[in-house]
Amino acid sequence: MKTFLFRSLIGIFFGAFIAVMTTMSVVYFGGTEWFNGELFIKNAFGTMFCGWFFTVSPLYFEISSLRLPQQTALHFATVIILNFILSLGVGWITFDLENILCFTAIFIGIYAVIWICFYLYYKNEAKKLNDGLQNIDKNT
Template sequence: MKTFLFRTMIGIFFGAFLALVMTYAVIWFGDVETLSSEAFVRNSLGSMFCGWFFSVTPLYFEITTLKLWQQTLLHFITVSLLYFIISFGIGWIPFQMTTALLSILSFLFIYFIIWIGFYLYFKSESRKLNEELNHL
């Protein structure tokens, strides 16, 4: 429970930070003089919610009774559903066939690359730990 609460706070704060950085980027690089307060609040809350579930859902990988494929499937389904519900609902992704398909394919590609990266990292770490245990 302590880990869940800590990750919740970190995720919400990180999401809020990203919302502010994106707002500053829109103002500075987008040559926008005024912002809609409604859009700012909607996007900020969406970003904070995304930060929350992206920081909390890796807890699936700490459930030792599940196999890796089960952990990955649960994580993927949870993250995908929540992200695309928010993205389409808020308007981050326009609800058009080509844009939606391109967004889904990009999401899958990025998810796969990040998953492979973490898998290879933890496999390397476990190999190092096993070598150290064999030298004892």
């Protein structure tokens, strides 16, 4: 529970940071002098919720009773469903077939790249640890 709460706070704060930085960038680089306050608040809450579920959902990978394909399927289903609901609700994507298919393809592509990077990283770390353990056995 402590890990869940800590990650929740980190995700919410990171989402808020992204919202503010995006708004500042649009103002500074886009030459916009004013914003619709209601739209800013809606997008800020959207990014905070997005930050929350992307930092909390990796807890599936810490459940040792689940195998990696189960953990991945649960994580993927959680984030794609919540991301769709959020994106449609906030207005980041419109509700038509072309946008939904495009969003799905981009999401799956990015998810696959990130998943493969994490998999290779942890596989490499496990190899380093196993090599270190084998060297300990040889030295004793």
